[in-house]
Amino acid sequence: MKKQQKTKPNFSKSHQLYVKRLKKDKFVINFFRVFVLVAFLGIWELLTYYKVLDPFFVSSPSRIFAQIGTMAQNGTLLTHSWVTLYETLIGFGIATAVGYVIAVLLWWNEKVRKVFEPYIVVLNSLPKIALGPVIILWVGAGTSAIVLMCVLICIVITIMSMLSAFLAVEEGKILLMKSMHASKLQILFKLVLPSSMPEFVSVLKINVGMSWVGSIMGEYLTSKAGRGYLIVYGGQIFKIDLVMASTMILCILAFGMYYFVSLLEKKYNPGAKS
Amino acid sequence: MKNLLTFKNVNYFYQTKNDEIFALNNVNFDVEENSFVSLVGPSGYGKTTILSLTAGLLTPSSGKITLDGEDKIDIKKIGYMFQKDFLFEWRTVWKNITLGLEIQKPKDKEEKLAMAEELLKKYDLYGFKDQKPRSLSGGMRQRVALIRTLTMEPKLLLLDEPFSALDYQTRLSVCDDVYEIIKSEQKTAILVTHDISEAISMSDKIIILTSRPATVRETLSLNLEGTSPLKKRETPTFASLFDHIWRQLSNEETAKNKT
Numbered sequence: 001m002k003k004q005q006k007t008k009p010n011f012s013k014s015h016q017l018y019v020k021r022l023k024k025d026k027f028v029i030n031f032f033r034v035f036v037l038v039a040f041l042g043i044w045e046l047l048t049y050y051k052v053l054d055p056f057f058v059s060s061p062s063r064i065f066a067q068i069g070t071m072a073q074n075g076t077l078l079t080h081s082w083v084t085l086y087e088t089l090i091g092f093g094i095a096t097a098v099g100y101v102i103a104v105l106l107w108w109n110e111k112v113r114k115v116f117e118p119y120i121v122v123l124n125s126l127p128k129i130a131l132g133p134v135i136i137l138w139v140g141a142g143t144s145a146i147v148l149m150c151v152l153i154c155i156v157i158t159i160m161s162m163l164s165a166f167l168a169v170e171e172g173k174i175l176l177m178k179s180m181h182a183s184k185l186q187i188l189f190k191l192v193l194p195s196s197m198p199e200f201v202s203v204l205k206i207n208v209g210m211s212w213v214g215s216i217m218g219e220y221l222t223s224k225a226g227r228g229y230l231i232v233y234g235g236q237i238f239k240i241d242l243v244m245a246s247t248m249i250l251c252i253l254a255f256g257m258y259y260f261v262s263l264l265e266k267k268y269n270p271g272a273k274s
Numbered sequence: 275m276k277n278l279l280t281f282k283n284v285n286y287f288y289q290t291k292n293d294e295i296f297a298l299n300n301v302n303f304d305v306e307e308n309s310f311v312s313l314v315g316p317s318g319y320g321k322t323t324i325l326s327l328t329a330g331l332l333t334p335s336s337g338k339i340t341l342d343g344e345d346k347i348d349i350k351k352i353g354y355m356f357q358k359d360f361l362f363e364w365r366t367v368w369k370n371i372t373l374g375l376e377i378q379k380p381k382d383k384e385e386k387l388a389m390a391e392e393l394l395k396k397y398d399l400y401g402f403k404d405q406k407p408r409s410l411s412g413g414m415r416q417r418v419a420l421i422r423t424l425t426m427e428p429k430l431l432l433l434d435e436p437f438s439a440l441d442y443q444t445r446l447s448v449c450d451d452v453y454e455i456i457k458s459e460q461k462t463a464i465l466v467t468h469d470i471s472e473a474i475s476m477s478d479k480i481i482i483l484t485s486r487p488a489t490v491r492e493t494l495s496l497n498l499e500g501t502s503p504l505k506k507r508e509t510p511t512f513a514s515l516f517d518h519i520w521r522q523l524s525n526e527e528t529a530k531n532k533t
């Protein structure tokens with residue numbers, strides 16, 4: 001589509017107007033996006049400045065930024081953020097990869113799938129946090145427990161979503177492959193996996209959110225460092241600025257990760273409305 | 275002439291959880307080598323079932339199907355063009371067309387690639403070679419599916435209503451083209467269609483089916499003069515044949531409604 005536009009520079013008047021309107025709409029939307037954020041922070045700051053709200057309980061933007069500044073100076077900004085980011089990325093990676101492979105195996109063998117289906121459903125409805133103490137017993141307190149928590153939270157939904165995407169491939173397309181004498185492996189690699197790419201990207205998106213839940217929950221359970229640790233710690237010593245600053249950093253990190261995934265979406269699912 | 279395909283007393287039941295659907299009842303027919311055979315009959319009469327059996331995608335519940343002298347169907351001898359185009363949206367037009375070659379890796383792959391390119395040019399699709407199917411119209415998609423089938427150079431072509439998404443004009447000319455390709459390449463084809471005049475203009479033989487459980491009601495051997503389907507439509511016997519088949523099918527409908 002883009003190519004055509006380049007080779008055809010002379011558009012009609014109405015098209016120019018249309019493009020102009022699109023641009024204007026986009027500007028207005030972006031303006032209000034920033035406006036909402038600024039207004040929110042501004043009102044928050046004012047309310048705490050005039051002591052309508054007690055900054056001891058709700059903190060304030062200026063205190064949060066000051067807190068972030070201190071952390072940046074003494075180096076804890078990066079170290080603690082890195083700990084949590086690391087746990088999240090590892091958990092996210094393992095859960096996505098292993099879950100995907102399990103889904104492929106379940107697609108491959110119908111009987112195995114039927115056997116495991118009820119277990120997966122039960123696992124999915126189980127609140128994974130309930131396994132916390134067991135996890136610590138098994139792998140010990142520390143990073144591996146946190147990563148495992150993260151994996152447990154993401155993996156079941158990965159298996160379920162990918163499996164249903166694999167099974168949703170049109171029967172007729174499978175017949176077409178069969179009529180071309182394709183082996184099951186060829187059907188998998190040339191039809192089933194590529195046609196489930198859009199679902200894979202949406203699984204990635206879901207897992208971004210879930211893996212942060214996993215790592216923060218893990219840190220609540222057992223940790224000596226990380227953003228989740230600081231949030232719990234800050235809460236215990238009533239240092240709400242630390243809690244808020246850490247939450248804000250989490251927001252930024254999670255959004256960054258989500259952004260990378262949505263770049264993939266443009267590549268594999270260009271038809272999707274973002 | 276030698277028979278490429280024979281159906282002998284073929285029965286087929288679709289098995290579902292709650293039911294057993296008796297789709298084909300004692301179907302008998304044969305297809306000579308290098309001939310063009312049409313299967314006609316309204317929707318749900320078992321035309322697709324016959325093609326799926328021929329392609330070896332279904333196995334007869336009883337009876338025998340012989341392809342090229344063998345009881346075991348060699349799927350590589352068959353090119354199946356389905357009722358839907360089933361193009362893969364994530365592949366370009368070219369990659370869709372060469373899918374079969376990618377899967378089977380035939381020895382003469384280069385020649386077949388060259389042929390695919392020729393066919394693309396012939397059907398005015400060469401400019402869309404590197405586009406995704408999304409940007410094609412329904413008729414263009416169907417032509418791509420047709421080329422995908424022809425590229426495999428199968429001995430027996432199975433065409434399940436290949437022209438249904440084309441407008442009338444294109445349909446006539448694509449019919450002509452397909453007919454010409456099949457005749458010049460000395461191929462054998464079975465065409466499924468609802469369109470009686472299409473069947474008459476293209477076929478050497480027409481097989482009329484009865485309603486479910488389908489059996490062969492009548493086999494008509496045609497010998498129309500004329501070199502192309504379009505010309506055949508102008509022959510005097512065309513109209514009387516049309517009338518005959520139409521009566522057969524509508525008798526079938528009324529018989530079905532009575533029971």
Ligand SMILES: Nc1ncnc2c1ncn2[C@@H]1O[C@H](COP(=O)(O)OP(=O)(O)OP(=O)(O)O)[C@@H](O)[C@H]1O
Binds near residue numbers: 295315319
């Ligand atoms: N997978 C299936 N399971 C159960 N019954 C089926 C299945 N496929 C087809 N049938 C039944 O078999 C009969 C013949 O179906 P078939 O698809 O061969 O018809 P058709 O002549 O190709 O119809 P159309 O012109 O609409 O494509 C139909 O009545 C249908 O209900």
Ligand SMILES: [Mg+2]
Binds near residue numbers: 322323434
């Ligand atoms: Mg059909």
